[in-house]
Amino acid sequence: MANVAKPSLIERLTSEDGIGARVVRSSASIALGNGASQALRLVSNLILSRILFPEAFGLMALVTVFITGLQMLSDAGTSPSIMRHERGDNSRFLNTAWSIQVLRGVFLCLVTIAIAPLVAALYDEPLLAQLLPVAGFSLLITGLTPTRYETYLRHLRAVRVTVLDLVSQAINIAAVVVLAWWLQSVWALVFGTILGAAARVTVLHAFLDGHVDQFRINREDAAEIITFGRWIFLSSISGFIVLQGDKAILGAYLSLAALGIYNIGYFMGIFAAQLTDAVQAKVLIPLYRETSVATSNYDVPVVRRLRLLLSGAGLALLGLFALGGTVIIEVLYDPRYASAGLIVVLIACAQMMGLASKVYDQAALAYGDSRGFFIVVAARAMVQTTLLWVGAEIFGVAGALVGQGLALLAAHVGSIILARKHNCWDPLHDCLIIGGAFALSAGAVFVHRDSLIAFLASGV
Numbered sequence: 001m002a003n004v005a006k007p008s009l010i011e012r013l014t015s016e017d018g019i020g021a022r023v024v025r026s027s028a029s030i031a032l033g034n035g036a037s038q039a040l041r042l043v044s045n046l047i048l049s050r051i052l053f054p055e056a057f058g059l060m061a062l063v064t065v066f067i068t069g070l071q072m073l074s075d076a077g078t079s080p081s082i083m084r085h086e087r088g089d090n091s092r093f094l095n096t097a098w099s100i101q102v103l104r105g106v107f108l109c110l111v112t113i114a115i116a117p118l119v120a121a122l123y124d125e126p127l128l129a130q131l132l133p134v135a136g137f138s139l140l141i142t143g144l145t146p147t148r149y150e151t152y153l154r155h156l157r158a159v160r161v162t163v164l165d166l167v168s169q170a171i172n173i174a175a176v177v178v179l180a181w182w183l184q185s186v187w188a189l190v191f192g193t194i195l196g197a198a199a200r201v202t203v204l205h206a207f208l209d210g211h212v213d214q215f216r217i218n219r220e221d222a223a224e225i226i227t228f229g230r231w232i233f234l235s236s237i238s239g240f241i242v243l244q245g246d247k248a249i250l251g252a253y254l255s256l257a258a259l260g261i262y263n264i265g266y267f268m269g270i271f272a273a274q275l276t277d278a279v280q281a282k283v284l285i286p287l288y289r290e291t292s293v294a295t296s297n298y299d300v301p302v303v304r305r306l307r308l309l310l311s312g313a314g315l316a317l318l319g320l321f322a323l324g325g326t327v328i329i330e331v332l333y334d335p336r337y338a339s340a341g342l343i344v345v346l347i348a349c350a351q352m353m354g355l356a357s358k359v360y361d362q363a364a365l366a367y368g369d370s371r372g373f374f375i376v377v378a379a380r381a382m383v384q385t386t387l388l389w390v391g392a393e394i395f396g397v398a399g400a401l402v403g404q405g406l407a408l409l410a411a412h413v414g415s416i417i418l419a420r421k422h423n424c425w426d427p428l429h430d431c432l433i434i435g436g437a438f439a440l441s442a443g444a445v446f447v448h449r450d451s452l453i454a455f456l457a458s459g460v
Helices: 009-015 019-051 054-073 078-084 091-123 128-135 137-142 148-154 158-183 187-207 219-250 256-269 271-290 300-332 340-352 355-366 370-410 412-421 427-447 449-458
Strands: none
Touching (some): 019 158, 019 271, 054 091, 054 128, 054 137, 054 219, 054 256, 078 091, 078 355, 091 137, 091 219, 128 137, 137 187, 148 158, 219 256, 256 271, 256 300, 271 355, 340 370, 340 427, 355 370, 355 412, 355 427, 370 449, 412 427, 427 449
16 A cells, blocks of 8 residues: 655644644734734834924824723723633624624723823823824724624634734825825824724724624623623733833823833834734633633643743744844934834843743633733732832833833742642743743843943933
8 A cells, every 4th residue: 555645744734723733823823914013013113203203202102001091991801702702603792792892992982082181281291182082083993893803813713814904004004104294293193093993993894704793782691791801801900001001100201202212112122022912812812712621622732832832932032122122223213213222122121021921811811710810910010010110210211121020020920820720830831931031131231231331320
């Protein structure tokens, strides 16, 4: 009998429908998609930094803090509910989730109008009273996102949604660049927020197959989503502090120009962390759900390998930015943004310290433990805010970022407790990732030691 050639690893990964193959395909498409997305953002920033002034980026950074904050502070947990719930493919459940999402969008739009004068007074920037209400319309539009997006991710079919996200982003960037050239003001960035949301919703509705959302609310489904989502809501408050607390605090210490330069550095330094978070959020919840003890597909070695692969890839990318952040800024931006290079280095180092924790957060959500997830994220936010503020008081921006890194490392204790609760703690993973983070951070500090000492001494 003739020997039948075994398919190669590449052929198996691209054609098989097993959990491992689907995770690899989804992870690869999300990673490539987010890499391409960040590349598009970089091109956009490079063009816009030559058209607009740093003050425009500073104003937009404050607008983004509050728009992002409102999104996170009102998170009802509809997305993780669809991805993890046993009725996540049921039309009635999907209609209820979408209806809650739409109502949330309307509510958030009204809130931005209400808080705009208060925010303008808080930062003594009258223009914010006009910018925020306009930007708030993007929240209403985002509420119309179809649940088909989460359904695709639920079944680890991430390729199409990734491509569509990129298409909508490209449309948005082209529109913003044209608006910036025409208006020469921060309004181009604000209108771009609305156009970006509209482009994404339109593209997703047009090119994703499956359930067509209708505005209908079932009490039983709504009660389940809200019960699960109440802890997601509280977690999102803490998550907002973790992700946006630096800009909210530093906005009180820095001029608009300095805040704009910080925002450029922040974007570059946070790139690898956001890429890792995006892959893990979209892949690990379905992975944990499909390989849980409650299913017949329980496979601990697969989960461990994929978990280490995701964290290791994020660590390598963050290390690259930690070691070469100043060179990246020097090559890509003009001299006005030179100090952003050290911000890239410090942010990348800080984010490496929290990298080992992220994989356990997603496990808690997959197993329905939104309360445990909230407790860990809240503790992380409390420690980070405290150390970030203390660092800013003593050493300015550099001290704030060093404090952030120490906080993320200290908060890992809570992640270990959560992981042990769900029997998914992996000491080898933590030792390798945290050890690698220390080694790469030490290398980055050594390479940039003279500049970092001067930056700390400046107190900027």
